Each structure stands twice: as C-alpha cells, then as structure tokens.
Amino acid sequence: MRKTMFRAMAAALVLIIGFGLSACKKEKPTPAASAEANGVAKMDVKKDLFGRLPDGTQVEIYTLSNMNGLKARIMTYGAILVSLEVPDRSGRLGDVVLGYDALDGYVKNNPYFGAIVGRYGNRIAKGRFTLDGAVYKLAVNNGENHLHGGLKGFDKVVWDAQPRMESNSVGVKFTYLSRDGEEGYPGNLEVAVLYTITNDDELRISYEAAADKATPVNLTHHSYFNLAGGARDILGHELMLAADRYTPVDQGLIPTGELAPVKGTPMDFTTPMTIGSRIAKVEGGYDHNYVLNKADVATGLAARLADPTSGRVMEITTTEPGIQFYSGNFLDGTIPGKGGRVYKKHFGLCLETQHFPDSPNHPNFPSTILLPGRVLKSLTIHKFYTKR
Ligand code: BGC
Numbered sequence: 135m136r137k138t139m140f141r142a143m144a145a146a147l148v149l150i151i152g153f154g155l156s157a158c159k160k161e162k163p164t165p166a167a168s169a170e171a172n173g174v175a176k177m178d179v180k181k182d183l184f185g186r187l188p189d190g191t192q193v194e195i196y197t198l199s200n201m202n203g204l205k206a207r208i209m210t211y212g213a214i215l216v217s218l219e220v221p222d223r224s225g226r227l228g229d230v231v232l233g234y235d236a237l238d239g240y241v242k243n244n245p246y247f248g249a250i251v252g253r254y255g256n257r258i259a260k261g262r263f264t265l266d267g268a269v270y271k272l273a274v275n276n277g278e279n280h281l282h283g284g285l286k287g288f289d290k291v292v293w294d295a296q297p298r299m300e301s302n303s304v305g306v307k308f309t310y311l312s313r314d315g316e317e318g319y320p321g322n323l324e325v326a327v328l329y330t331i332t333n334d335d336e337l338r339i340s341y342e343a344a345a346d347k348a349t350p351v352n353l354t355h356h357s358y359f360n361l362a363g364g365a366r367d368i369l370g371h372e373l374m375l376a377a378d379r380y381t382p383v384d385q386g387l388i389p390t391g392e393l394a395p396v397k398g399t400p401m402d403f404t405t406p407m408t409i410g411s412r413i414a415k416v417e418g419g420y421d422h423n424y425v426l427n428k429a430d431v432a433t434g435l436a437a438r439l440a441d442p443t444s445g446r447v448m449e450i451t452t453t454e455p456g457i458q459f460y461s462g463n464f465l466d467g468t469i470p471g472k473g474g475r476v477y478k479k480h481f482g483l484c485l486e487t488q489h490f491p492d493s494p495n496h497p498n499f500p501s502t503i504l505l506p507g508r509v510l511k512s513l514t515i516h517k518f519y520t521k522r
Contacts, residue, residue: 175203177333179297179304184209184216185237191292193237196306201333203227204518208248212289213308213327214240215248215357217472218337223445223520228363230446232482235472243469246356249289250327251282253312253319254502255354256423256458256491259388261318263494265348265503272318277386282356284317288325289356298330303338305330314347321347321506335518343510350494351504353512354454358462358482361441361448364472367480368462369410374438375403375459377424381490381499391496393425406438409461409483419463419480423490429455431513437485445520452487452514455500460484487514 177200184195195209195216205219205227216234219227233247234240240247254272261272261280273284282289293308305328312323326342341353360368380401381389396402400412401422413419428434429452436457437450450457460483467478493499504510 175199175201177201177299177304179299179306181295181297184211187211187237187241187292193292194295196295196297198304198306198329198331200304200331200335202335204331204335206329206331206337208306208308208329209237209240210293210295210308211237211240212244212248212291213250213293213310213329214244214289215329215337215355218357220335220361220446220518221520222363223522228444228446229472230359230361230363230448232358232360232364232471232477239469239471244289245358245464246282246289247358249356250293250308250353251356251486252288252325252351252353253283253317253323254280254350254494255282255352255356255486255488257281257386257388258350259386259492259495263350265320265350265494268320270318270320279386279388280317286317288312288353293327298328300330302334303330303332305338319349321345321349323349323351323504325353327353337516337518339514339516341510341512343504344506344508345504346506348503348505350502351510352489352493352502353510354458354486354488355514356484356486358465358477358484359439359448360482361439361446362444364475364481365443367478368483369413369480370408370442371483372406372408372440372442373403373459373483374406374435375424375457376427376435376437377457378404378427379425381423381425381456383422383491387421387491389423389490389492389496389499391498393498396424403459406440409480413461413480420459420461420483421463423456423458423488425490426452426455426457429453431515436487439483439485440521445522447519447521449517449519450485450487450514451517453512454487454489454514456488456490458484458486458488458491460486487512
C-alpha cells in the first residue's frame with residue numbers, strides 16, 4: 135500500500151513538474167494572464183517565499199485564485215490556510231479566516247489558526263490508549279491530555295507541496311511522512327492533503343493516509359472563520375448544524391461516551407440560530423463535537439454559517455461523522471493578528487469535520503484505527519455564496 139501511494143505521488147509529481155514550471159515561474163503569458171490584463175479574474179496558482187523558520191528552513195506560500203476572484207493562500211508550514219478572500223453581497227472581497235500577516239506569528243503563537251491537524255484532531259484522554267493489547271503513551275500538551283497531535287503536531291511541520299490545475303479547479307497537494315513513534319504514535323504514516331478551489335466557489339479539502347502499523351488517525355482543518363471579514367465578533371453569525379446529537383464532555387473536555395440529544399438545549403442548531411443567542415447558557419462557550427445526522431458529501435449538509443451583515447454564507451459537507459463547533463472561547467485578545475487586529479474571545483469560530491474526540495478510548499464511537507494495507511480517504515467541502 136505504501137508502494138502504491140508512493141507510485142501515485144511520483145506520477146503526480148511528473149505530471150505536475152511541467153505545469154509547475156509554467157504556472158509558478160510565469161515564464162510566458164498564458165491566455166488567462168491576458169484575461170486578467172482585461173480585468174477578468176482568472177484561475178491561477180502561484181508560489182512565493184513566505185519566510186524562514188528559526189532553523190533557516192524555507193516556507194513557501196501558494197496563492198490559488200478562481201474565475202470569480204475567490205482567493206486562498208496556503209503555506210507549507212502546517213499546510214496552513216493563511217487567508218481566504220471571499221466576496222460579500224456587493225462583490226467586495228474580505229478575508230474570512232483569522233491568522234497573522236507573517237510566518238513569525240504562526241511559529242510563536244498559533245492556536246491552530248488555519249492548520250491541518252493530526253495525527254489525531256482533538257483530545258485523547260491522558261494521552262493513552264490501548265491497541266491490540268499494547269498500551270501507547272502519547273505526548274501530553276493540554277493539561278493531562280493529548281490535543282491535536284501533541285507537542286509537534288502536523289500543524290507545526292513543513293509539508294512538501296505540489297500545485298495542480300484542472301479544468302474547473304486549482305489546488306495544492308501537501309504531503310508529509312509522520313515517522314513511527316512521532317509524538318508516541320505507532321507506525322509510519324504517509325499523509326496527503328489536497329486543497330482545491332473550484333469555479334463554483336468551493337474550498338475542498340481532501341485527505342488520504344496510509345500506515346505500516348495500526349494507528350489512530352483523525353485529520354481535520356482548523357480555520358477560525360469570521361464571515362464578517364474580522365470586522366466584529368462571530369456572536370451575530372447564524373449557524374445550522376445537521377446534528378440531532380452531540381458528545382457531552384467532562385471538565386477536561388473529554389467525551390463522557392454518551393451521545394446526547396440536543397433537542398430542548400442550547401446545543402440545538404438543527405434550525406439556524408445566532409451563536410450569541412444562547413452561548414451564555416453553555417459553560418465556557420461552545421466546544422463540542424456534534425454527531426452528524428448524515429455524513430455524505432453528495433447529499434448531506436453538515437453545517438451552514440451565515441453572516442447577516444456581509445451576506446456571506448458558507449455551507450459545509452463532509453464524509454466525516456462529526457463536527458467540532460468551537461466558538462473561539464480561548465481567544466483572549468493578547469495576540470495581534472492580521473493588520474494588527476486584536477482577536478478577542480469569540481472573534482472566530484471553528485467547524486472542524488472529524489471523527490469523535492478520544493475515540494481510541496470509546497469502543498462505541500466510530501473507529502479511528504487505520505489498519506496497514508488500507509487507505510484512509512476523507513473529503514470536506516466549504517461552499518461560499520451570498521444572500522441579500
Ligand atoms: C478544541 C478546543 C481547543 C482549540 C485550540 C479546538 O479544536 O476543541 O478545545 O482549545 O481547538 O485552538
């Protein structure tokens with residue numbers, strides 16, 4: 135299986151080299167470039183240097199743009215989505231994700247802004263689990279628990295990247311090899327994450343992973359969305375979550391194992407509600423995994439987020455069984471973000487499609503164990519549009 139994945143990656147590399155040379159170095163003007171000269175947005179992918187890590191490692195940033203002007207910038211450090219510019223109802227572009235202007239902010243102090251999270255998104259209680267009779271101890275980085283892959287998760291490593299262009303989309307495929315024993319996990323794990331933006335104004339994130347030993351894997355994307363372009367907090371955003379149940383947690387935010395109904399509680403977003411309307415009744419704010427009614431990208435809508443002031447709407451569909459709704463409770467305004475903006479509590483919210491937190495310790499949850507010889511595949515689509 136590893137061989138197959140390597141072969142597929144090598145084939146993709148060969149295909150991409152030709153494209154990469156012309157798309158990235160821009161040696162001669164393309165028909166699309168002349169369209170831009172005429173004031174028409176074009177599909178494009180380009181690569182620039184974003185900065186250097188303290189050890190000198192170079193970090194690149196890819197800018198993807200579609201025919202409607204939607205633009206995503208993603209860097210090789212943490213495969214982090216640095217910015218996502220989306221039009222409002224009058225066509226004005228605004229950046230709908232929190233982050234920093236420069237690499238330094240991401241390296242020094244990043245509460246997972248825009249990152250790919252792994253090997254295991256969210257918490258594993260006490261950083262321990264048992265698999266095939268063996269007890270594994272993971273790095274502990276959140277009180278006594280393991281969070282988002284540990285001390286140096288996938289959000290803090292430099293990924294390899296390959297741009298790609300297809301008839302209706304542009305993208306970048308990021309790959310990373312997580313070694314046997316990294317942060318305490320068993321087995322070598324090859325991970326590929328493909329970000330694409332389509333001319334239908336979708337940001338698609340697809341994941342593939344293969345391991346040479348059984349290991350827990352739970353990959354997710356950790357953007358903090360603010361559809362008002364960061365103009366105000368997200369308490370006025372309207373949210374719909376297609377989930378009749380959620381997984382209640384204890385004081386350490388570890389699931390109790392129960393799948394509880396949301397009906398009649400402030401957790402209920404089955405009909406659209408503003409986030410601020412009942413947040414005061416939820417101790418600490420929202421930071422919960424919802425059990426999606428239907429995990430199906432073709433027909434199952436997982437979430438819809440709307441900002442009435444800008445008219446921007448984002449719909450999420452996914453193949454994952456859960457979604458973590460985190461209302462930015464730990465943002466405390468101490469870190470100046472993009473343009474010097476101060477991100478206070480509830481300035482952004484995360485909708486992380488995922489398997490349930492602490493699944494390796496809950497046999498009643500859908501399994502997160504990836505077996506050798508199998509390939510994990512997962513897809514999440516963020517679709518943007520506006521309403522009056
Ligand atoms: C978790 C929060 C955590 C945050 C870190 C979220 O996915 O659910 O508990 O504090 O990530 O930024």
